[in-house]
Amino acid sequence: MVGVVTTSHDPDEVFIQLLTPDGERVDDETFAFAHDDATIAANLRHMILGRRFDTEATALQRKGQLGLWPPSLGQEAAQVGSGAAVRDLDEVFPSYREHAVALMRGVDPLDMLKTFRGTGMVDWDSRATRFHLYSFVIGTQALHATGYAMGLQRDGLVGNDDPDANGAVLVYFGDGATSQGDVNEALVFAASYQAPVVFFVQNNQWAISEPIDVQSRIPLYRRASGFGIPGLRVDGNDVLAVQAVTEWALDRARRGEGPTLIEAFTYRMGAHTTSDDPTKYRRREEEAAWRAKDPIERVRTHLLATGAIDQAWLDGVDAEAEALGVRIREGVGQLPEPRLEDFWALAYASLPPALRRQRDAYQAYEASFEDADAEGAR
Amino acid sequence: MVGVVTTSHDPDEVFIQLLTPDGERVDDETFAFAHDDATIAANLRHMILGRRFDTEATALQRKGQLGLWPPSLGQEAAQVGSGAAVRDLDEVFPSYREHAVALMRGVDPLDMLKTFRGTGMVDWDSRATRFHLYSFVIGTQALHATGYAMGLQRDGLVGNDDPDANGAVLVYFGDGATSQGDVNEALVFAASYQAPVVFFVQNNQWAISEPIDVQSRIPLYRRASGFGIPGLRVDGNDVLAVQAVTEWALDRARRGEGPTLIEAFTYRMGAHTTSDDPTKYRRREEEAAWRAKDPIERVRTHLLATGAIDQAWLDGVDAEAEALGVRIREGVGQLPEPRLEDFWALAYASLPPALRRQRDAYQAYEASFEDADAEGAR
């Protein structure tokens, strides 16, 4: 018999950590960080750039340059650590908040801003970047990722002796998403087909205003066991632990050993989106407590302490971040304004008759104004 | 870390049994059968009547009297044992195969046949019987049951000191249904609200032609733990164990301690429905092996051995079953033929204008034939 589990969401049982909030390296029984300081420094750089991108975008929204922005503030370690585990043949299916991963995959930040400025749909090349489109329907991408992973199996890209010939899928969603039927069906399918997919839950403890307890009374990593797949909980603010755990899970998937669910325990330090007002539903003390666990600070402290980086290195990254900021601030206003004409041809592979008539009528109608203007001008 | 579970579906770990296939009473560490022989005999009677009803209905379908029938053959212990645990304030939400439970709840067998004859929709009084309508969309009723249970909580019918003032909900679904988003969402909601609902999975090992392994690689009762609720597996062909376990779970729910998932491990001895042909997908040996575990035989053997019943008692029940058979066979042909007129008023509380016009036109149109007939007759 499996009894009622009354564990709270506080990390008390499984909680993989390799770097404490104070920047101290600690050991985990099972998971080790397999890389050198250069990798950690590279991660720190991605986290700093990711945060800068996010801060700039948030500011741009405040200035009316974007319609909306979902900040990733506080989730940099979860994103960069997992993103760092991705290899060439892997594919990433994001939710809508994985801005830091997007940058790592080579998505142009201005392309990302188009979506939130409303000048484009989701305007990046997901094939080239292997970073799929943002999904705004909660949880839906878990199924697409699982299907894609089933495709990798069929393509013979799983379980080969040569590890470089193998790929896997990494899919992101939030704590709230775990309640959706689609996410649970994805676990069913992934388990049934032993698909090479890693479900990466960023448990930032809030789904807009709903605390995680509304979704689940037990830690989310335990959901996995009910579907017969391994579940792991990692300190989501510890980029080392996140990378180690994600590498383990992706490797497993690539080897053909099936799916894993990772719960990265982290915190949404900002609002849900720029339209949100967290003061309505959560206490400042909670936010302050989590600020003390900042994912960037601990890495910086650690690397400075070990001497792996110095102030000059940090200044260099800051300069890079500033250049990114300039590029974004200058670029956003120059993003081309879309015209309805750009979209007629995107609904179908070829324009259907009724839509063609609608387009023709629209063009004639628009032209009538131009004619009128022209006449007025004469 | 929760490792991959490779347990097969054979009962090897949790498997509560109180009566072996040979009719021997055995003890379980945790669960005891709290009733006397009279209760067992009553269960046997329900099982025999349930089987007779099912056999008659299957035969009626073969004779063209019903459009379709989903046989319950082999699942009598799972159904009667759980049905016997239901008390006055409880509510039952069936799937479409719980014929034996329906009879126990007082549903008129002829009312049930209407649905499958196509002369009515689902034509029984679910309020009076506390046995909800059959649901044909797999898994959907799990959510209705959970909502109903939330209603019981609000009505103050849960967790009272007086056990007779408490109620709970028992909802049935199949092994296949566990893959549906709705069923998993029901587990989320039930766990989140600690709703007084018992999820009773009749794992008859087949979803039409799909063996249980397509849905899950681990025993289904384990699904519960991923949602933080207790899961139990019981010998679904052992009516004593099923009753004991369901009573435990319903009691728990009534006391306000939340939901439970029960996996009753049983076997669909017949076809999925009368339209199905199991020879296409499963071996006769498997069927034969399960025939040896017949849920009725073992109780009969046991009660005869203890002397609780004798042949006269069995003859009495057989006579009752025969009377039921006669009633069904005679009644089915007399079920009134429906007319479209009976249905106009059922779509909405009051007839909408467009539908009224459609009805008027239909009536005028039908009348035109009568007129024509009348004229022809003159």
Place this chain on the structure above:
Amino acid sequence: MTRSMTMAKALNAGLRRALEADPTVLLAGEDIGKLGGVFRITEHLQRDFGPERVVDSPLAESGIVGTALGLALRGYRPIVEIQFDGFVWPAFDQIVSQVSRMRFRSMGRLSAPLVIRIPYGGGIGAIEHHSESPEAYFAHTPGLVVVSPSTPLDAYWMIQQAVASDDPVIFLEPKRRYHEKGEVDLSEPPLAMDAARVVLQGTDATLLTYGPMVKTCVEAALAAQAEGRSLEVVDLRALSPLDDAAIRASVEKTGRAIVVHEAVRSGGLGAEIAARLQEECFYALEAPVLRVTAYDMPYPPSRVEKNYLPDLDRILDAVDRSLAH
């Protein structure tokens, strides 16, 4: 007693009154508690009625609607909020196969008196899935009542009427009008929710519309007036079942009809209305029933929505085309 308020406040007041009037009424949905919903329609209701009657649900729409149906079967009258139009689809099976049919399936013994509130429509500069107009999908589903208020007054009363309805109601709230003010008479409902209303009398042509487009049509009619054209504007209010009598009466008077909605044209509500009108008022129609709608493509990025959605000019253009017949 009349008060000026926004539609958002009117809905809040209507929900409050429904909660006060009937202890079986309860609210459920995502973020409707402390946050008061992303549009603040349920603001302070959890504070005032408690978390048992104003319930933050897990993030799963099928679960929200499916459990609401269970509550309805237990005798409750749940009002659920779907956060945005584009997130109703995960609940579609529950709505179409369960909620809409409980009465029919049970041969009239059961009913499913629940209200599904959906902020809908575009024009708010949102990202994908936040500007949709799903009404035709529901209107094609027997057993559902589909209504949409266009003013604070209607919002206040219609939400209460929806709660009182014994049929399940899809309650479509034109989110772009949430913050526009109007006079609300709190003493007595002006009209049942199944009735259309002539908002503006006219003689030359009828604009048939609902929800967010009512205001736009009224503006168009006023603009047309300046050019000497007399347009009648009918606010359908009830999208299914339709108030055919009111629609016919107006179109038989003017001889011309233009349906205006934000949903895509093909298979939209305009199709059904046009089909009925040409069938029932064939000889009264001086011109074909025209449709001013979104184009048959998914909702585009917000920076082009003004070109995608009907506006005053496109409506007047259609009036011209109608009158040219």
Place this chain on the structure above:
Amino acid sequence: MTRSMTMAKALNAGLRRALEADPTVLLAGEDIGKLGGVFRITEHLQRDFGPERVVDSPLAESGIVGTALGLALRGYRPIVEIQFDGFVWPAFDQIVSQVSRMRFRSMGRLSAPLVIRIPYGGGIGAIEHHSESPEAYFAHTPGLVVVSPSTPLDAYWMIQQAVASDDPVIFLEPKRRYHEKGEVDLSEPPLAMDAARVVLQGTDATLLTYGPMVKTCVEAALAAQAEGRSLEVVDLRALSPLDDAAIRASVEKTGRAIVVHEAVRSGGLGAEIAARLQEECFYALEAPVLRVTAYDMPYPPSRVEKNYLPDLDRILDAVDRSLAH
């Protein structure tokens, strides 16, 4: 090469050919493997192509369609089977919000070339959820191609054309015609799947129909012939996008149109066709476009379905009414 076969066999043969022709084609669905599907449309395909290409899926429609979309993104061309019309709703969100929009959302970079096969329609004496006609819900969704064959010949070719389509196709199979035979020319497709076909030439009125009702309409037209009436029967084949040119050509010739379908009337495909016709052929229409359809209620018990669904007599009655104008 022409062979006589049932629609069920024709579909099976078409799927077989699609599997042979393109290694990226795969089939997924409930019970499609050993059982060959509850209608045996995929019979022996798993035996012959293996369980990797003919996959028994877990029992979850959203999962089936959602993973198929993922496979399509990986370069596969999945054909999924929904077991019965009434079980497509759990997958509705995936179809409406994901499958239909991948191309649009990705600004044309991605496509979702998958086929969703759905046996649909009534007349087979089934219980609830097994006789539905969901086409209008899909036809109102931009980005989806919706087609329905009416003969074995069309079934054989259209399923292959659907697989070859770069847009997602909702492939509606008129299950009550599965076991009717027809001649199938295996050498060359007679027509693209986006084109309507004039099945019977006529001059007095046009019957516009599709799927299961084509045969019924042809029978009605033949019966009308005996009374000296010349009816044209048009098989739409493509339900969305519609082949407007073919529809118009016929109706402009006859001046009268009657749409026949099994789906409920309000908001059905007949509404869109009537709306378009009255808009585009206003002066050519001698009578209103009439609709012969199911009535606006859920599908009733099978013993009354014959009264609920259109039949020869009701079609002829509508023809009479049309001609009386």
